[in-house]
Amino acid sequence: MRRADPHRALIRALIARYPGLLILTSATEPWASVTFTGTRHRLFCAPGVDLTGAEEVELPLPRHVVVDLCWRAEAKGIVVEALTIEDD
Template sequence: MWLDLFLPATPIERKSEAAGTPHPRVRISPGERLLRAVVALAGPHAELMQHSEAPWASVTFAGTRHTIVLHFQGWEACDAAEELMAALPEHEFTIPRTLVADAAVVRLEQSLLPEPEMTMELALLLLDDA
């Protein structure tokens, strides 16, 4: 009890300790960078449905194969999907230490009623540039 008179009830804040602790760096993988680039290229109307990544290798190259499924709903979204289909094969992705060797639309489902919608599956091959 006697010590309670001298010790504060709340813990003492030490600002030097909080300022000195470094924040951990989060490294974004090439696959995550690719996904972000594809979603940005698809535009704000695209809804990401699925993304999968699998290792890939040949005799001379190594990398990953990515499958991305996007859903577009509405007239504006379907217009954006058509623009993505036209731009994707020739688009220059800028992903550090990685080359996008192949990018293609491998599946397309579309319906017009009751509202136009498209579901697009993309296949992309990333090669390690090391």
């Protein structure tokens, strides 16, 4: 069985929620705890989109849940970091 790709799903969900969001680069890193398996995501986005409240928005991802999301504006753009875990 092919597993759902949480990174692509996260990107699609963010762009659907924040039209105009332009993701310039992205990276993932596997993550695990004793009880959960997931992925850490880091996105570097072009400036110009207001992500105020993004930490509280529920983003629909197939077979995964966003358990942590934060963002910060930097001089050259916006950095979004998220942690998703598998929801089997």
